[in-house]
Amino acid sequence: MEQADMGFLTRMSHSLLALLMCMAAGGVAGIFAPALGDVAYTAAQVYLSIVSMAAIPLLVVATFFGLRQTMGLPFPARRIAMIAGLALLLVASCAGTGLALGWVNSPGAHLDADLREHLGELVQKAGDGGDMEMRLYDGGVQATPVERPRATLLPDNFFRVLVEGRSLGILSCALLFGLAFAALARTQHNALNHMFEGIYRTLELIIARANILLPVVAFGMSAHVFSQTDAVTIRAMSGFLLHFVVLVALLGMAAIWVIHRRGNQPLVEVLQHLKTPMLVSLVSSSTTASIPHTIEAMSARLGFSRGIVELVVPTASVFLRAGSALYYVLLALFVANLYDRTLSAADIGMIGTGAMVAAFASAGNNSLTNVGYAGIVLSLLQLPIEAALALFLAIDLICEGPRNLLTLLASCALIAIVSAGLPSERVAAPAAHAAPVQPLRFVLTRGNVYLLAGCSVLASLLILLMGIAVGARQAVQPPAAYATSAAANPGISR
Structure with missing residues (x-):
């Protein structure tokens, strides 16, 4: 019975239709039965806690293994420099695409008078320090103020950033440790290598088992959004949401096409193998929950170098902020159109540059803090930062899934480009036309x-x-x- 329940939840967590149905049911429950939505949201928070508990050490170990294997490839310094340069180029491409299409379509410029007045009241309340409550993650979280954390790119205490869960500082320490470990002779690190391998597989198993709760997470998150957010606010922000989701879909399809071309695999197989990590990124509200599935799909299924995969996937979940760059670009354009601000060519350039700076500055931070970094872009245009806090905190939980999905697909496209020329590590399935293996037979005579x-x-x-x-x-x-x-x-x- 238990095995049947596990199998049912696993099939549900790997089905896009089932997850969409859970999200729709959660929205209905959030409107008509908020108590049921609160119970499911509590289960979703338990899931996120389990994933975060296992994801941080997995981030360290996967980065360590990937860096060690990459250092053993031909021209390792050149490949690492290529990874960093292409990651920056991908983030800039996402920001530029969002800037061009957003400038043409002008999200927020065609709101009717009632919706514009409603959004203006929200911004006014936030600016005046009114009692506006937007509960997204905890019951007592207010829309203001949003505190920006200290920079922890090179922390002075590894254990402190480990306890605080600062993934940016943790990843920096893991990279330094991996470089030092890769410089040791093979005879000096065999024992530690076996120990880390066991830890790595255990953490992968924990996250894989936790991901069977994705249907409950989808139900709980959807119920929480619809129960805590005003329907008028969601309708007023629907133009921004539509532009953001459509651009994520277009850029995501471009990334999948790159993977298909570079991997020489049929497009259907690419989509099939990437389906699970894509669903996990879209539903889980965590950039690290899909790490085990992505590593398995990109290396064992699609054949890209496992060393490159294990290096890029965990680091990209923190550093490659393609989804955030697109988000900040559209956010700035929406607020500018809301205030009827005419944008010059210099303003367009400042939005693109500011969005990239804000995307990298927000690395390793949670969703609530990410909205605060929009002030970097808005301050360049001399627009009120309160607009970001009042308007986008209400819908940020909806945007988090597509934002994580674009970051995932951008990192997979980066892997496909960098792995060119390396031998395939795809686990080949047995051929259907191959003759079956005959069993070995022992024949003894009477004399024997x-x-x-x-x-x-x-x-x-x-x-x-x-x-x-x-x-x-x-x-x-x-x-x-x-x-x-x-x-x-x-x-x-x-």
Whole structure:
């Protein structure tokens, strides 16, 4: 019975239709039965806690393994520099695409008077310090103020950033440790290598088992959003949400096409293998929950170098902020259009540059803090930061899934480009037309059976005779010899 329940939840967590149905049911529950949504949201928080508990050490170990294997590839320094440069280029491409299409479509410029007045009231309340409560993650979280954390790129205390869960500082320490470890001789790190391998597989198993709760997470998150957010606010922000989701879909399809072309795999197989990590990123609200599935899909299924995969996937979940760059670009354009701000060519350039700076500055922070970094872009245009806090905190939980999905697909496209020329590590499935393996058969003739039986009897007789001889020798041992033996072993009394 337990195995059947586990199998059912696993199939549900890997089905896009099932997850969409859970999200729709959660929205209905959030509107008409908020208590049920609160129970499911509590279960979703338990899931996120389990994933965060296992993801941080997995981040360290996966980065360590990936860096060690990458250092063993030809021209490792060149490949690492190529990874960093292409990651920056991908983030800039996402920001530029969002800037171009967003400038043409002008999200937020065609709101009717009632919705514009409603959004203006929200911004006014936030600016005046009014009692506006937007509960997204905890019951007591207010829309203001949002505190920006201290920079922890190079922390002075690894254990402190480990306790605080600062993934940016943790990853920096893991990279330094991996570089030092890769410089050791192979005979010096074999024992540690085996230990880390066991830890790595255990953490992968924990996250994989936790991900079977994705249907409950989808239900709980959807119920929480619809129960805590005003429907008028969601309708007023629907233009931004539509632009953001459509651009994520377009850029995601471009990334999948790159993976398909570079991996020489059919497009259907690419989508099939990436389906699970894509669903996990879209539903889980965590950039690290999909790490085990992504590593398995990109290396064992699609054949890209496992060393490159294990290096890029965990680091990209923190550093490659393609989804955040697109988010900040559209956010700035929406607020500018809301305030009827005419944008010049210089303003467009400042939005693109500011969005990239804000995306990298927000690395390693949670969703609530990410909205605060939008102030970097808005301050360049001299627009009120309160607009970001009042308007986008209400819908940020909806945007988090697509934002994580774009980051995942951008990192997979980066892997496909960097792995060019390396041997494939795809686990080949057995060919359907191959002849079945014939079992090995032992055939004994009658003479062989007689010889085997005779040898067995002879061996038994020899063992019996040896036992009789040893027993007889002990029985006829003289008393003097026994006394000498007892004197030599005073601890034996009898």
